[in-house]
Amino acid sequence: MIRLSTWFYNLTILVVVIAASVAVSTVVLRDDDGGGIGVNLGLDLQGGSYLLLEVDMDSVVQERMDNLGETIRISMRNSRIGISNLSVNSDRLSFQLRDELQFIEARDILNGLIAPEMRVTISENTLSVAFDETGLSQLTTMTVGQAIEIVRARVDETGTKEPVIQRQGNNRILLQLPGVDDPEQVKSLLGKTAKIGFQLVDISASAESVKASGRVPPGSELLPSRDNPDEHYLLNKRVMVSGEMLEDARPSFDGQTNEAVVSFTLNSTGAERFGRVTGQNIGRPFAIVLDNEVISAPVIRSQIFANGQISGGFSVDETNELSLLLRSGALPAPLLVVEERSVGPGLGSDSVRAGQVASIVGLAGVALFMISSYGMIGCLAVIAVFINMLLLYGQLSILGATLTLPGIAGIVLTIGMAVDANIIIFERIKEELRAGRKLATAFKTGFNQATGTIIDANLTTLAAALFLYFLGSGPVKGFSVTISVGVISSMFSTIIVMRVLLAIWINTIKPESILISKQDIGAN
Amino acid sequence: MALLRLLPANLNIPFMRGRLYSSVFSALLVAGSIIFWLIVGLNTGIDFRGGFVIEVKTLEGAANVEELREELGDLNLGDISLQEFGSEREVLIRVQSQDEGMATDLSDANKQAIQLVQEQIADRYEIRRTEFVGAVVGDELRRNAFYAVIAALGSIMIYIWFRFEWPFAISAILALAHDIITTIGLFSLTGIEFNLATVAALLTIAGYSINDTVVIFDRIRDNLKKYKSWDNDTIINTSLSQTISRTLMTSITTLIALLAIYFFGGAVLGGFALAMIWGVLIGTYSSIYVASTILSRFDLRPSDDDDMLPTHERNDPKS
Numbered sequence: 001m002i003r004l005s006t007w008f009y010n011l012t013i014l015v016v017v018i019a020a021s022v023a024v025s026t027v028v029l030r031d032d033d034g035g036g037i038g039v040n041l042g043l044d045l046q047g048g049s050y051l052l053l054e055v056d057m058d059s060v061v062q063e064r065m066d067n068l069g070e071t072i073r074i075s076m077r078n079s080r081i082g083i084s085n086l087s088v089n090s091d092r093l094s095f096q097l098r099d100e101l102q103f104i105e106a107r108d109i110l111n112g113l114i115a116p117e118m119r120v121t122i123s124e125n126t127l128s129v130a131f132d133e134t135g136l137s138q139l140t141t142m143t144v145g146q147a148i149e150i151v152r153a154r155v156d157e158t159g160t161k162e163p164v165i166q167r168q169g170n171n172r173i174l175l176q177l178p179g180v181d182d183p184e185q186v187k188s189l190l191g192k193t194a195k196i197g198f199q200l201v202d203i204s205a206s207a208e209s210v211k212a213s214g215r216v217p218p219g220s221e222l223l224p225s226r227d228n229p230d231e232h233y234l235l236n237k238r239v240m241v242s243g244e245m246l247e248d249a250r251p252s253f254d255g256q257t258n259e260a261v262v263s264f265t266l267n268s269t270g271a272e273r274f275g276r277v278t279g280q281n282i283g284r285p286f287a288i289v290l291d292n293e294v295i296s297a298p299v300i301r302s303q304i305f306a307n308g309q310i311s312g313g314f315s316v317d318e319t320n321e322l323s324l325l326l327r328s329g330a331l332p333a334p335l336l337v338v339e340e341r342s343v344g345p346g347l348g349s350d351s352v353r354a355g356q357v358a359s360i361v362g363l364a365g366v367a368l369f370m371i372s373s374y375g376m377i378g379c380l381a382v383i384a385v386f387i388n389m390l391l392l393y394g395q396l397s398i399l400g401a402t403l404t405l406p407g408i409a410g411i412v413l414t415i416g417m418a419v420d421a422n423i424i425i426f427e428r429i430k431e432e433l434r435a436g437r438k439l440a441t442a443f444k445t446g447f448n449q450a451t452g453t454i455i456d457a458n459l460t461t462l463a464a465a466l467f468l469y470f471l472g473s474g475p476v477k478g479f480s481v482t483i484s485v486g487v488i489s490s491m492f493s494t495i496i497v498m499r500v501l502l503a504i505w506i507n508t509i510k511p512e513s514i515l516i517s518k519q520d521i522g523a524n
Numbered sequence: 525m526a527l528l529r530l531l532p533a534n535l536n537i538p539f540m541r542g543r544l545y546s547s548v549f550s551a552l553l554v555a556g557s558i559i560f561w562l563i564v565g566l567n568t569g570i571d572f573r574g575g576f577v578i579e580v581k582t583l584e585g586a587a588n589v590e591e592l593r594e595e596l597g598d599l600n601l602g603d604i605s606l607q608e609f610g611s612e613r614e615v616l617i618r619v620q621s622q623d624e625g626m627a628t629d630l631s632d633a634n635k636q637a638i639q640l641v642q643e644q645i646a647d648r649y650e651i652r653r654t655e656f657v658g659a660v661v662g663d664e665l666r667r668n669a670f671y672a673v674i675a676a677l678g679s680i681m682i683y684i685w686f687r688f689e690w691p692f693a694i695s696a697i698l699a700l701a702h703d704i705i706t707t708i709g710l711f712s713l714t715g716i717e718f719n720l721a722t723v724a725a726l727l728t729i730a731g732y733s734i735n736d737t738v739v740i741f742d743r744i745r746d747n748l749k750k751y752k753s754w755d756n757d758t759i760i761n762t763s764l765s766q767t768i769s770r771t772l773m774t775s776i777t778t779l780i781a782l783l784a785i786y787f788f789g790g791a792v793l794g795g796f797a798l799a800m801i802w803g804v805l806i807g808t809y810s811s812i813y814v815a816s817t818i819l820s821r822f823d824l825r826p827s828d829d830d831d832m833l834p835t836h837e838r839n840d841p842k843s
Binding site: 052338355366409413415420424462465 | 579581650652654655656657658660661668675676679683720721723727728730731732734735736738739742767769770774776777778779780781782783784785787789793797800
């Protein structure tokens with residue numbers, strides 16, 4: 001008779017019942033669209049795309065510096081301070097003073113112009129401006145935060161089910177799109193910053209002559225046409241109405257030409273400005289600029305306020321995309337795709353099937369081997385493995401873990417390795433019995449001695465698995481999670497559940513001996 | 525009930541007699557692995573090198589890899605490798621990153637290359653998977669993998685160091701190094717893709733191999749206390765004989781699971797399963813031979829017994 005304390009007994013049963021009910025309920029209660037708690041299928045199993053986007057901070061810094069340079073030029077000119085060699089070298093702006101005596105004045109003006117996160121350094125008569133480190137990291141945090149909001153707005157509108165959008169590391173955005181196996185559309189949406197602006201065309205000179213001479217009048221800029229990169233427009237640099245003033249944009253059709261256009265509505269500030277500019281410039285062409293390309297430059301025929309439309313020989317798809325981009329707002333920086341993994345639904349469901357078959361074959365093989373090696377006790381070990389699976393699944397559900405194909409491999413491997421602990425215990429008990437000990441004593445010593453070994457052995461696997469978690473991208477992380485959880489639940493299911501199972505079995509059947517035949521007893 | 529019996533009870537196998545052969549074998553294996561690793565190198569996948577992979581499946585019938593190779597070769601995309609993947613209908617196309625060295629992102633060149641490949645074969649093949657890793661991310665993944673391996677091995681070593689006296693610790697760590705190096709050697713020799721999943725396998729092998737060694741060393745330590753007059757070889761032979769049945773049983777169940785993954789788990793897991801299978805075999809061998817052979821060379825019973833114990837156990841009367 002093997003005696004176990006009642007609380008030990010009850011506690012074990014309680015844990016197993018809770019795990020089992022969690023496991024079962026997550027399977028039963030799961031909604032069809034995969035919502036609710038429970039184990040989620042990874043993108044490699046359900047099909048979908050994983051995109052790692054990098055926010056191009058270099059270009060943000062460059063742009064800020066370029067703008068600052070323009071402001072400095074104007075302010076210094078207004079204060080009659082002569083400067084030369086103003087240049088922007090990636091993240092650093094520098095210029096020289098013609099007259100060193102104006103040094104203090106120039107420095108004070110400069111300090112008034114720069115953003116708080118920038119710092120001025122001075123050597124001889126050269127002044128330079130750069131972001132300081134904390135300032136740059138603040139700027140990065142803010143820019144990535146804004147970019148995430150806009151990415152979310154754009155992706156949500158494509159109707160992707162439950163996209164995951166999260167910041168990763170310092171300047172990256174992780175995007176997971178379940179069910180999207182060809183992310184081209186999403187990438188094309190995210191590939192455009194969609195900065196829109198309305199600028200007056202500079203009619204003081206023709207674009208051709210400026211292009212030929214290469215001398216752009218101050219305050220103007222030369223931008224290419226979207227339809228024909230060789231065709232250019234000369235525009236006033238000043239943006240009269242910008243994208244932030246847009247309230248809404250919808251695809252529609254021009255009432256007269258039946259051409260696909262984007263209709264937009266401006267907010268009150270925008271409408272007021274638009275009205276003023278259009279009222280004062282009737283007869284002058286007004287350019288619509290998207291990401292530094294001129295979409296079109298229609299001539300203003302009458303004063304326009306809040307509502308207008310953008311035409312430019314668009315197809316219907318293009319107006320859909322453009323209006324979506326305008327609604328979501330401009331990205332604060334270009335996004336670069338630095339990693340992309342997409343899996344089609346065919347491969348996904350093949351992988352699910354492969355994972356199922358491998359699990360079943362693995363489980364069956366191990367079960368068969370255990371039963372043929374240890375007989376009835378082997379059956380108990382197989383039951384313990386099943387309980388282990390329930391515990392494992394229950395834990396994964398509670399954690400809301402994502403199951404990937406390597407994750408399934410981790411589970412199958414756990415099956416193979418989990419019986420190890422049982423084997424250690426069985427072999428220990430066998431030895432004790434061979435040494436002539438009584439069943440109850442052998443049971444107790446076997447478990448006690450084996451427990452230390454089992455914990456030792458599993459801790460090393462756990463350590464390896466934990467480090468793997470920090471290494472991995474999605475699928476490998478899944479492996480690390482299932483192995484770690486598997487190791488923990490297999491220790492529990494062997495050291496504790498197996499002890500209870502074996503005790504119940506011995507107490508019910510009352511065998512004379514277990515694991516070894518009678519002639520082996522005392523042979524050692 | 526007639527039970528399957530791998531080994532008779534009460535074995536006493538003189539394992540240490542084979543020590544010379546095993547030492548030569550292991551030395552050759554390790555040396556060969558290192559030489560291969562240095563000369564041939566590893567077939568690193570896009571995870572570590574950057575580039576893209578497209579897995580395709582024919583709409584019907586077997587894939588014509590040769591024809592595909594010629595067609596895609598005509599696209600001038602540089603180094604393209606094709607490989608049958610899983611079944612005769614599936615092909616894995618690996619293309620180096622376009623625009624040399626600058627391909628940190630899915631730039632136009634890479635986008636075009638992927639599109640070119642997809643368009644070229646779209647009429648006969650279904651695209652099952654596309655993966656792109658930029659050069660910078662590839663570098664980061666490689667660095668992270670390196671750190672993860674170092675950190676995992678380091679923590680295992682620290683654990684072993686605390687857990688065992690130093691002769692045991694050194695033997696266990698050398699056996700672990702043996703397993704890791706020969707697994708890398710296997711990848712170098714066979715040219716199977718070395719990627720993130722392989723690193724996962726390496727770490728799991730490390731955990732598994734040390735696990736095996738710990739069980740055997742535990743027993744050796746017990747027996748050292750039990751049989752004060754026995755010499756090293758007798759102690760080690762006895763301990764190995766006592767644990768051999770567990771060692772084999774565990775290896776077999778793990779191998780059953782791994783074989784199931786290898787044969788039924790799909791081609792994506794193939795490399796991982798193969799690395800693990802090798803790791804279990806070599807890990808089992810090294811626990812018996814490498815770790816124990818090295819251990820047998822140490823003086824396991826110095827005159828002053830306390831010298832061998834780690835500091836934290838010295839004042840414990842039980843040990």
